[in-house]
Amino acid sequence: xxxxxxxxxxxxxxxxxxxxxxxxxxxxxxxxxxxxxxxxxxxxxxxxxxxxxxxxxxxxxxxxxxxxxxxxxxxxxxxxxxxxxxxxxxxxxxxxxxxxxxxxxxxxxxxxxxxxxxxxxxxxxxxxxxxxxxxxxxxxxxxxxxxxxxxxxxxxxxxxxxxxxxxxxxxxxxxxxxxxxxxxxxxxxxxxxxxxxxxxxxxxxxxxxxxxxxxxxxxxxxxxxxxxxxxxxxxxxxxxxxxxxxxxxxxxxxxxxxxxxxxxxxxxxxxxxxxxxxxxxxxxxxxxxxxxxxxxxxxxxxxxxxxxxxxxxxxxxxxxxxxxxxxxxxxx
Numbered sequence: 001x002x003x004x005x006x007x008x009x010x011x012x013x014x015x016x017x018x019x020x021x022x023x024x025x026x027x028x029x030x031x032x033x034x035x036x037x038x039x040x041x042x043x044x045x046x047x048x049x050x051x052x053x054x055x056x057x058x059x060x061x062x063x064x065x066x067x068x069x070x071x072x073x074x075x076x077x078x079x080x081x082x083x084x085x086x087x088x089x090x091x092x093x094x095x096x097x098x099x100x101x102x103x104x105x106x107x108x109x110x111x112x113x114x115x116x117x118x119x120x121x122x123x124x125x126x127x128x129x130x131x132x133x134x135x136x137x138x139x140x141x142x143x144x145x146x147x148x149x150x151x152x153x154x155x156x157x158x159x160x161x162x163x164x165x166x167x168x169x170x171x172x173x174x175x176x177x178x179x180x181x182x183x184x185x186x187x188x189x190x191x192x193x194x195x196x197x198x199x200x201x202x203x204x205x206x207x208x209x210x211x212x213x214x215x216x217x218x219x220x221x222x223x224x225x226x227x228x229x230x231x232x233x234x235x236x237x238x239x240x241x242x243x244x245x246x247x248x249x250x251x252x253x254x255x256x257x258x259x260x261x262x263x264x265x266x267x268x269x270x271x272x273x274x275x276x277x278x279x280x281x282x283x284x285x286x287x288x289x290x291x292x293x294x295x296x297x298x299x300x301x302x303x304x305x306x307x308x309x310x311x312x313x314x315x316x317x318x319x320x321x322x323x324x325x326x327x328x329x330x331x332x
Contacts, residue, residue, distance in 0.1 A: 008038065008046035013270075017120060018055045025055070032072035034058060050076075056116055057083050080112065084133055084143070105215055106148065108174075109133045110140055111155030113204075114182050118153055120208035121215060128215050137170045144174060151215060152179040159186035159201065167199060180214050182206055202288075209281035213310070247311045251318040252279060260321070260330070272330060275321040282314040 011022050020028070028034045035054055037045040047055075057079040061071050064086045071079065107130050109118050115133055122128040131149055134140040140152075152171055156163055159181060171179050178197070184204045191201045200214060252260070260276040289307035325331070 008048060009052060011045050011047070014047045014052055014055065017052055017116070018059050019123070020055060020059050028058075028068055028072070032068055034068070034072050053116060054079065056119060061086065080135070084135065084139065104129055106131045106150045107153055107215065108140055108144060108149035108151070108176070109153050110135070110137055111182075114153060114155040114206075114211075117206060117208045117211050121212035124208070125212050125215070128212070137166060141170060141173060146173070147175040149174060150177045152176050153182070153211065153215075154179060155182045155204070157184050159183040159190055161190055164190065164194070164199065171198070180211075207277065207281055209278055210285060213281070213285045247308065248315040250283065251315070251322065252276075254280070254283075260325070271324050272321065272328060275317060275324060279314060279317055279321060282310055282317065286310040286314060 009017070011025060014020070015022050015025065018025075029037070035047065035051040037047045037051060040046055054076060057076070058068065058071060060083050061079070062068055066082075066086075071082065074082070105128050107118060107122065107128060109115055109130060109132070112135070118130065122130050132140065132144050134143065137154070152167070152174075154167060163181075167179050167181060170176070178199070180200045180202060182202050182204050183191075186201070194201055202210065202214065257276040257280050260272050286307060289303050289310055
């Protein structure tokens with residue numbers, strides 16, 4: 001099946017997602033044929049998601065000492081394998097079994113589809129650092145030293161009790177603080193009993209914004225649990241406060257956000273589309289935090305804080321989207 005129009009990305013978006021400058025990208029295409037993007041009617045490059053995945057792997061290898069000419073013709077599987085080896089080697093070189101600086105979350109990633117979202121989240125948040133990307137849990141345990149990772153992000157098409165058991169075993173064996181599992185299909189009887197202090201389950205698909213929020217929540221949990229002689233409220237009266245009930249109503253429904261994304265795809269400015277996507281993620285995490293308040297009494301105050309803070313961010317971004325819609329003359 002052919003890709004649809006909205007599955008393509010222009011060169012400016014590809015540059016933001018991969019970290020490759022438009023100039024370098026054109027040179028790589030012309031000299032090495034790293035990808036072969038389609039062209040629009042006005043001859044603008046149109047990159048597919050597989051193109052972006054390939055370019056991201058190439059950028060990682062080039063950043064770690066490989067020349068583009070030596071890796072340009074490798075297959076996706078070969079590129080993935082080399083990236084895994086590079087990251088595992090770097091983890092050894094940097095002696096990552098030592099504790100990371102306070103407030104930094106070291107992430108290990110298992111699975112291919114979720115990698116780009118995690119990379120994008122890490123690029124946007126200095127508190128997040130990827131220490132390894134692996135094909136499966138076996139590769140992780142064989143390559144990564146104990147104590148080298150704080151957070152495991154793992155994708156799983158299905159989630160069964162034996163999968164949960166394997167994840168628990170891996171994080172205990174590796175000394176990993178917590179895991180986020182991104183799944184597509186699972187029974188409620190498997191997901192609901194999970195202790196979110198150890199394993200958080202997110203239903204796919206998820207984007208970089210959701211991954212970033214979930215990871216930052218992990219950083220806050222770690223800081224909170226590691227405080228000595230002072231509780232969270234003593235350091236920051238906002239953290240740990242109960243939900244005051246001051247949750248602003250949503251200004252845009254899910255249907256409206258979808259319509260905005262569709263409308264903005266035909267206008268020059270991409271801001272409405274980006275804002276709509278961000279608001280969808282914030283609303284999802286807001287709902288997630290609200291549910292977590294009831295699932296774990298020990299962390300109820302923290303999740304109440306996350307719920308209220310996310311709602312406040314969402315309200316501010318809704319105001320920004322409203323202003324953009326007025327400026328662009330878009331009605332929903």
